[in-house]
Amino acid sequence: MADFGPTRVLEVLKAEGALTASHIGRHLDMTAVGARQHLNRLCAAGLVTFEDRRQGIGRPQRLWSLSEQGHAHFDDRHRDLASELLAAIVRTHGDDGLASILAAREAQQVQRYRSALGEGGGIAERVQRLTDLRRIDGYMAECRQHDDGGWLLIENHCPIAQAAKACSGLCGAELKLFQEVLGNSARVTRIQHMLGGDRCCAYRIVSKKA
Known part of the structure; x- marks a missing residue:
């Protein structure tokens, strides 16, 4: 066994x-x-x-x-392929071509996440749903609430880390994604970043009313 x-x-x-x-x-x-x-x-x-x-x-x-x-040990097995594809896109279509592809990926993610989160629920419920989605997507995500009412979303693993090293725009798109799907009532700030040397990526999420 x-x-x-x-x-x-x-x-x-x-x-x-x-x-x-x-x-x-x-x-x-x-x-x-x-x-x-x-x-x-x-x-x-x-x-x-x-x-x-x-x-x-x-x-x-x-x-x-x-x-x-x-x-x-936790890295995606296709990480090298992703980096190679990004480099090939830049060589073939230039930086503008890569930006267009990233924008299309971002739009798909926003649509999928919005569909999964729905329109209802308060910030606490929506953060928990978002955490579940990120966990499903392989980020080993967890969330916890602070005494001040704000939330901390932690991602203990990044399955796209290798690709993100080759293309910093991927990390910017992730932050924008969270802000888009949580809506105007929330403010999202990245406070820890794996590519910056931190153990994990962490996002502070607070209600704009707070």
Whole structure:
């Protein structure tokens, strides 16, 4: 029978960032010893790394996180093809041609998301629906509400990261998409960005009335 433990550990580290073995064990309902065994195997495979961080008196705390190879484990298998296609479009049709294609993709996304979100519901319900859509699209998305009433939409994985590196317009289109489908009553701001070196992409969403 296949052992899915290591895969689950990778998913937790992707979603949460650096964690101790004890924290990982609590996430996955296993002992710290069990989590540590998985981590040691993943470390040997080059998928995770660790840092011993001292906090006051006592033994240092070992924090585990994904290595570059571990992050690549989540990448889309067709990432190289997407980058090559973008480069080919620019060579063949120039920057204006690429801009037209991105605009057409953006219009399709807006139509699909608007259809899925519908017209009704308050900002909380719409943010949750949007999060569900992004999760379906492979972004490992989650959302949480702040005490001030605003929302945080977090994407722990970007399936188009490689293509976005080759074409920054894709990231701009994602931000515009969120603003379009949430409507004029919401304001969307990107506060973390994977391509900028952050662990995830995160968007703060607030009601314009707030």
